[in-house]
Amino acid sequence: MSPTPDRPVPPPAAAPVDPDALAARLRDRGVHGVQVGWVDNNGIVRSRIVPVTDLAGALHRGVGVTAAFAVFDSHDGITFAHEGLSTPSGDVRLVPDLATADDVVALAGEPGLAWAHGRQVAADGSPWPYCQRSVLRRQVERLADAGFEARAGFEVELFLSREDPDGALVPAHRGPAYSANAVRDVHEFVVRLLADVEGNGLRVGQVHAEYGGAQVELALDARDPLAAADAQVLLRQTVHAAARAHGLRASLAPLPSAEAAGNGWHLHSSLVREGRNALTGDGEHGLSQVGRGYLAGLLRELPGVVAVTAPSTGSLLRRRPHYWAGAYGFWGVENREAALRLGPGSPLLGPEHTNVELKACDASANPYLALAVALAAGLSGVEEGLEPPVPVQEDVGGWDDARRAEAGIHALATTHEEQREHLLASTLVREVLGEDLLGAFVACRDADAAWAADRTPDEVLASLRWIY
Template sequence: MADVTTRSPVDPAELERHLRERGVHGVQVGWVDNNGVVRSRVVPVGDLAGALHRGVGVTAVFAVFDSHDGITFAHEGLSTPSGDVRLVPVVDALDDVVPMAGQPGLAWAHGRQLTADGDPWPYCQRTVLERQVARAAAAGFEVRAGFEVELLVSREDPTGALVPAHRGPAYSANAVRDVGELVTRLLSDLEANGVDVGQVHAEYGGAQLELALSALDPLAAADAQVLVRQTVHDAARSLGLRASLAPLPSEEVAGNGWHLHTSLVRDGRNALTGDDEHGLSAVGRGYVAGLLRELPGVVAVTAPSTGSLLRRRPHYWAGAFGFWGVENREAAVRLVPSSRLLGPEHTNVELKACDASANPYLALAVTIAAGLAGVEEGLVPPEPVQEDVGGWDDERRAEAGIVALATTHEEQRAHLLGSDLVREVLGEDLLGAFVACRDADAAWAADRAPADVLASLRWIY
């Protein structure tokens, strides 16, 4: 049996004292499932030492829960209700357990899933990302990543309907004024919870806000994204509001992206920055080209839900077509270049087709893998497109080699199963479970109107 205590160098007694001094009674150990839903177990502070050593038992079939809490047994590897795994808090330092500003008495810790013997479990999404971080390191790179988190703010309504909490205009001070208490609470609570935010603003969509998270290493970026979700919901609830993080809360709104920014660092410098006409190096060109080549399979992981497919529309900055551009917000892959003002370290690549229904660890893993593949193979991207190709006709897009990304389950499923890169990154077991979840969601939605599908997903993220 693997000794999982080696994964937590923190003295459990010291950690317990540290938490009790901060009024913590329970630690919520959380993970994200294959639908982007954050699941958790609460461990009393007095039992935390045991959880660090042995983990907390959870059913293996969480890997085949669908978005509506149904359990699909279509994946052969998890085809019965039997089986148990251990959810082990990832605690390498005292501040890895975060007393939650919006949930007094509770703290948060991210979890890793292991077998009952303490060995790696093939369905653990965190482990998948760890492998890609190690792969990047073996190639001589560190990865920097950050999410832009969009959310729709609603007044509380007993029917679950959306009641916009700000009236716009888009990006305006008036909109921020309408939800000023929430913005202040978010800034305060995020700081208390150890999440670094670059900015907050009213977004384009009705009653929409965006939080831009600072760039971190990939595991820390995914952890921060999960922690942001809890902070957002706590802050909204305290003010009689609700936050919808869903890709498309209703057919009448623009929808929420969780845009993913990544870059590579080598020898302490941004490895994407170079001297070509777009400000890219050979590494940068390869990174963009790799992500572009693998885009259909990648977005089937980064924006995987039935809501994601309904959101993927032209003219909504949702990454509806497979092309790249320099600062083109309609492009699925947007290059954010350096400049004299911003400096050479600023270069990064934004994936627009990413949202809250993605597991952030898997989203980062496939994105990094695609970019690294392009670097390793020395790929070169086509010329960037600076227009909104949604306004082009089919013939012009075909001439430019630009195709629409999937908008149906059948298309997206084919892209998942047809991507050798996704298969390699996730592994056969996890890919099988992931596809089974997507199939179950599609079957649930098949005989329902889009409005009903979107309403069912509105508050689950």
């Protein structure tokens, strides 16, 4: 790693944090190290641990990490196919991105460690084009320029397995789906998870046994986009620690095995203007003109968007009809088979509830990039005054090709070649990510596809099972 640069990294535009007071507070809580984390282009959470005694230096100058992390693939291979990062040379700085001291979280499930979300900057402290967190921050600023804020939240599905010395999948609960009996099988884990979620400052609306075998789902509350992505990342650490404490392993992979239902990390989003949900109105389905445009923009840009929100070889294998995985590009009102599901407001839920759920989203997505492209797509429809087509309330996977074609409904990509074409053809995705990051992202997808080319689907799924 390169030596510490002479020029310090400028802090984010936020209230100053007193590093000595923060370190003292953490020591009082028994914390010895702060894990500074970020998410790579494969959705993998990576981190460096900074001793509390060196926290002030990390806040001031960051921690050195190789620039090659931007071109790591899902199997820890390094691809040099992207011209901008075609050699093993170069370091960047990973800086804890703190608005307040409360952004460093003493981990309830990992005593002695705390967590901080990191941003990546060039070695001299200038912006680095491959920092995914900065992409979302720019999109939030773009929304503000257009007069909007956004709210977003993730539904998180996971597969629970009991530890097995041979590495076999041993379902941790026996079902039935959504049942109290299933929860009873993993009672200790659920209680520990709820306690740790609260201890880590997260908020979930519910926890339940999902439809898939040994599947559990948590629904994170809606927050501003950056906080929503941060919460998703922190929840991963919380889930894994709670599982480990009770002899379990959690797989957050899009498809833990070919027989599994698959894990979505469904992305819910809405726009806010002057403190009110801007999607809600007195039009059809309770939508405003903004709401109709937002839906229409997402629908138009869907092929390119899902190449970012569900990008992996596992994502492509999960994208099957009848599995509520968003296999076809259409929208519906509370239609769980639709790639875009409108959740309208109601007299019971209130007008602020209106949101759009993107089903084709999973843990292999970088949550910062996923949110950035989804919000940008929705905003494009608002700004252009787009109108969505008539919603579809059926499972179009049961239709024949001719009927789908007549309705203008097309299957989303299920091969690397198709998805790559959609990704590169999307002007919106290109503008949101920038040429440098897009190039690195495509190189990672190409490397994953090359790795999978001579392997069976079961081998591909096994290789991804425990990395999320």
